[in-house]
Amino acid sequence: MDEALLGRKDQEEKWKITWSGFAEELRKVSYMAVPMVAVTVSQYLLQVISVMIVGHLGELPLSGIALGFSFCTVTGFSFVFGIAGALETLCGQAYGAQQYQKLGTYTYCSMISLILVCIPICLVWIFMDKLLILMGQDPEIAMEAGKYAIWLIPALLAYPLLQSLIRYFQCQSLILPMFLSSCAALCLHIPLCWTLVYKTELGLVGAALSTGLVLWFNVILLGIYMRYSSSCEKSRAINFNNIFLCIKEFFRYGLPSTVMVCLEWWSFELLILLSGLLPDSELETSVLSICITITSLHYFVPYGVSAAASTRVSNELGAGNPQAARLSVIVAMIIAVIEPIMVAIALFSCRHVLGCLFSDEKEVVNYIAEMIPLLCISVFMDSIQAVLSGVARGTGWQKIGAYVNLGAYYLVGIPVAAALCFALNLRGKGLWIGILSGSTVQASLLAIITAFTNWRKQASNARERMFERLITADDESA
Numbered sequence: 001m002d003e004a005l006l007g008r009k010d011q012e013e014k015w016k017i018t019w020s021g022f023a024e025e026l027r028k029v030s031y032m033a034v035p036m037v038a039v040t041v042s043q044y045l046l047q048v049i050s051v052m053i054v055g056h057l058g059e060l061p062l063s064g065i066a067l068g069f070s071f072c073t074v075t076g077f078s079f080v081f082g083i084a085g086a087l088e089t090l091c092g093q094a095y096g097a098q099q100y101q102k103l104g105t106y107t108y109c110s111m112i113s114l115i116l117v118c119i120p121i122c123l124v125w126i127f128m129d130k131l132l133i134l135m136g137q138d139p140e141i142a143m144e145a146g147k148y149a150i151w152l153i154p155a156l157l158a159y160p161l162l163q164s165l166i167r168y169f170q171c172q173s174l175i176l177p178m179f180l181s182s183c184a185a186l187c188l189h190i191p192l193c194w195t196l197v198y199k200t201e202l203g204l205v206g207a208a209l210s211t212g213l214v215l216w217f218n219v220i221l222l223g224i225y226m227r228y229s230s231s232c233e234k235s236r237a238i239n240f241n242n243i244f245l246c247i248k249e250f251f252r253y254g255l256p257s258t259v260m261v262c263l264e265w266w267s268f269e270l271l272i273l274l275s276g277l278l279p280d281s282e283l284e285t286s287v288l289s290i291c292i293t294i295t296s297l298h299y300f301v302p303y304g305v306s307a308a309a310s311t312r313v314s315n316e317l318g319a320g321n322p323q324a325a326r327l328s329v330i331v332a333m334i335i336a337v338i339e340p341i342m343v344a345i346a347l348f349s350c351r352h353v354l355g356c357l358f359s360d361e362k363e364v365v366n367y368i369a370e371m372i373p374l375l376c377i378s379v380f381m382d383s384i385q386a387v388l389s390g391v392a393r394g395t396g397w398q399k400i401g402a403y404v405n406l407g408a409y410y411l412v413g414i415p416v417a418a419a420l421c422f423a424l425n426l427r428g429k430g431l432w433i434g435i436l437s438g439s440t441v442q443a444s445l446l447a448i449i450t451a452f453t454n455w456r457k458q459a460s461n462a463r464e465r466m467f468e469r470l471i472t473a474d475d476e477s478a
Helices: 002-006 009-013 019-055 059-084 086-096 100-126 128-134 139-151 153-170 175-199 204-228 240-245 247-275 281-318 322-349 362-395 398-423 427-451 455-477
Strands: none
Touching (some): 019 153, 019 175, 019 204, 019 281, 019 322, 059 086, 059 128, 059 139, 059 153, 059 204, 059 247, 086 100, 086 153, 086 281, 086 362, 086 455, 100 128, 100 139, 100 153, 100 240, 128 139, 139 153, 139 204, 153 175, 153 204, 153 281, 175 204, 247 362, 247 398, 281 322, 281 362, 281 427, 322 362, 322 455, 362 398, 362 427, 398 427
């Protein structure tokens, strides 16, 4: 194995940090990142459009769909999204090692495993109304949320297939099919959701059905491309015996990956819950919700870069090119530093008028203006940690990332937020400073780990694992 790596010495020379190498890597990362931003935004807008259309039915349906989707995200979609992150390591390194058949095997293994995971989640969603009532929610809103969740189950069952296919294409840098299918699904969702909500008078049930239909539509488009495109000819071939042999390995990366995702997502949900305990809870909750919306909208940009970094790093490690993997990290981090600085400058310049986009209340607008400096720092730290998390997924550090997120948000972020908010009476500012401290710790720890990484050793380990998987699977299937 060492001889194989030494044999690539000449190839690695061109990946040393030169202007030409940097420019080439920047082109590759940008080629992936920009369409991935569009893919992620398209999927996010499915829910935004549903809420906007249902919101015109009245306050009760709006509250029902908002509560229902929030609960469904926490208990279902976040788990599936996180576990599917295992493919960024497995498929990415397999593609780099030119073990193309393994891509199809891992992808179908992911589909089967995630559908099995969705079965208990479906049971939770069926009884969501009763759970929400036990948690102290308004019974009428809980009933609406429960009804929405039940009819959203078809969307949940499509989500494992969609996320598996997205990772399958992403690891091969086949971004255009995902971009076109996501845009087509979004364009279908707008008239379909409006028709089902108003013309058939299904209300929020129509919005749930529309979401499920467009997700299945997206899956079908990607499945057709995978089946018939010459680009997927080698990677769509599978060994059915190996699919079930890979389940243990898939969950070895998938479970820490979902812990990484869920711990971070849940911390922001806790932020909203804590804001509801403040004296002027309506103002505090509204302002924090707006702040989270702003940072969430920006997060799609670093997530696109994160996906590109994950793919490039996993591909190069699987191919045994440690210097190229290191260069990919450097390029992605430079983007992660420059882009949020530009966004932060724009936010700070518009701090006195930004709140007007969300509210006509002067108190809310002024409060948001006070929060903008903190938001600028959050935008920067979120960009850094998002890209470093992508590097962690591409390298196979999901377990390390899980421990980092646990310590950053639940040993630092949430306790600091609670102390500043309630003990020092900083209210919403204290909550946001707390969560900002969590993301700062997360980014700092991941940066230290990445900075001291021996990329040659990581490439050697990736190659050894890849060929060990291949030999082991062939022996067991024989």
